[in-house]
Amino acid sequence: RISRRNAQLFALIDVAEAITQMSEVESLLERILNAVLRVMNLSSGCVHILNEDNESLELIVEENLTKRVSRMIKRFELGEGVIGQTAVLAETLLVSDTTFDRRLARPVVNEKIGSLATVPLVGRGGVVRGVLTLLNHVPRNFTEHEKSMLTGIGKQVGVALERANLLNELTDARTEWEETFDAMTDGVSIHAPSGKIKRANASLAQMFDTSAEDLVGIRCCELYHDSKKPRPDCTIMRTVTERMPQKVELNDRLHGRVLRVITDPIMNTENRVVGVVCTTRDVTDEKLIERRLIQQERISAIGEITAGIAHEVGTPLNIISANIEFLTRADKNLRNNEEIAAIREQTSNITQLVNQLLDFSRERPPEFTPVNINDLIEKTIGLLNHQLHGSDIKIRLNLAPYLPTVDGDASQIQQVLFNLITNARQAMENGENGEKMLRIVTDTAFLPTETYRRPHIVITISDNGRGIPEDALPNVFNPFFTANKEGGTGLGLAISHRIVQRHLGLLAIENNRTDGATATVRLPLSQS
CATH class of the missing domain: 3.30.450.20 (PAS domain)
Structure with missing residues (x-):
């Protein structure tokens, strides 16, 4: 008898430890069920927990149940059977002999369950969280002491369930927060x-x-x-x-x-x-797009103004040119007159400026055809060959073989090349370096860069001239802006920038680490 009491005492200690130490619900209930069965000297049992909608009891853990019994008691509605009634009444129910208890279904009796006890797991405020069920193969009398002990255990387990559920909810909430935080x-x-x-x-x-x-x-x-x-x-x-x-x-x-x-x-x-x-x-890309939009709006406004100015200047200019021609035809002696020659030269310069203004203000869409960039570079160098050699500029070409074509307007892309090479020539003419070197390189970039996200070809035009003042770099694409002290219209780079944008490309200019500057043109590869 003493050993029996000691076994019960150790089992109750095990229950207490499980309640105070364990937080995982299923492990907690398994340990408590095993300990209570030892305390009561019973053979089998199970625990049902109220589901999330609080409308039914779901089987969570079991010990020594046959598969048939396990299937029979998988789920109970509140008030259904002894287990469902225990949850509704929140009272411990004891059945000493199942043979004579009408609350039990016939299959339970047929499974040779002689006696049973159902204990409500009651949390704070008297809220039932589940039901602990103990089974025995033969009839068994339950004492009031056992009933009181089981009721007390049920209350402790109910509170432990609440705490475990709360901890699980907190853990889930923390995990969800951490996943959201990192996502x-x-x-x-x-x-x-x-x-x-x-x-x-x-x-x-x-x-x-x-x-x-x-x-x-x-x-x-x-x-x-x-x-x-x-x-x-x-x-x-x-x-x-x-x-x-x-x-x-x-x-x-x-x-x-x-x-x-x-x-x-x-x-x-x-x-x-x-x-x-x-x-x-x-927000680097966002700021870049913002700057481009502002620049496009500024260019659009300037384009409208320049178109008006060009037309206003063009009419008197044509009259001056026509009168000069009339005078030189009427008086042959005026053909070699220095003043007339100066007027004709300046009139030609103004006409060229007016044409540039009109080109800048027009929004002529490019006519796309496959363009071989290497061929276009060589043709442009041929056009400027006399000026380049006249300025003692050496040309170094490093054109990638088998360079893919781009979809573009050949005449417009050639205008970009013409403007960039001319700028490089002028920078070297006014520079102080001994040897003047123009380098043009082409290559293919199939992988996206930080600034350009699609496969493209790259054209770099480098010089070893005087470079561009750092404070002028952000403004080089603005219309009428020029860093050339000897003058210039300030439209070449603005026109080039607009053409490259129309071709869905990117034009950038930066100073070299030593001398001079480099212009980089990126154009998307042909789709075909």
Whole structure:
């Protein structure tokens, strides 16, 4: 008898440990069921849990049940059978002999279940969370002490179930939050009021070529400005002091991009800032498109103005030219007159400028045909050969063999090449270097670059002239802008830029590391 009591005591201790230590529902219930069966010296049992809609009881764990019994008790509606009644009444039900109990269905009796006990698992507020069922093969008398003990265990298990479910819900919510946090395409970080990163998502780590774990603990000034010293205009510090959202755009020169950073304060119940949420987005492409749209609007407006000016100037210019021709025909002595020759030369220059203005203002769509860029470059060099050699400029061509064709307007692309080569020649004529070298290279780029996302050919035209002043580079494609001190219309690059855009390409100009500048043209490959 003493050993029996000791076994019961150890089993009850096992129940208590399971209730206090375990949080996974199924493991918790398996351990408790096994311990209670040992306490009661019974052979088999099971546990049903109220499902999510609180309308039925689902079998969760079982021990030593036959397959037939397991199928029979898989699910109960509330109020159905002894198990369903236990859930509704929230009372422990004891059946000492199933043969004479009308609440039991006939199949239960046929399965040689002699006695059973059903215990409600009652949580806080008297809410039933499930039912613990204990079975025995032969009839068995249950004492009041056993009933009281089982009822107490049921209440403890009910509370433990609530706690386990709450922990599982919290774990699921945390997992869902973490997955959402890392799935965001924007870089997101959570900072302490000091500026240190407490948590960062995968997108932010990818932006800075590191891991989210390595970002934890560093300050915002280290991340965005590569500096250990906090900046006086720090956006996160301003968010903390002003307790207001902030927005700033940072030029990340190290990676050659523009980052938009938006910060929001995290407030506690006392309205104090306890942290800052920082959202970082790479807006380099967005800013580039924005600048291009502004430039296109500016060019469109200038185009309308220049068209009007060209027409207004063209009429008196034609009259002047016609009168000069009339005078020189009427008086042969005037044909060699220096003043008349000067008027004719300047009139020709103005006519050329008017034609450029008209070309710039017209929106003539390109006529697309397959164009061999290498052939076009050689033809353009042939047209400019006299001027290039006259300026003692050496030409080095590195044209890729078997270069694919592009879909384009050959005359318009040739105009681009003509303008770029002429600009390079003029830059070298006014330069101070001894040897003047013009390099033209073509190649194919099948993989997308950071600035151009489709397979294309690349044309680079490089010179070793004086280069372009750094403050002038952002404006080189603006109409009438020229960095040439000796003058120029300032329309060549603007026209070239517009033509390349019409061909869905990209034109960029930058200074070389040593001397001179390089113009790069990217044009998409032919679709056929």
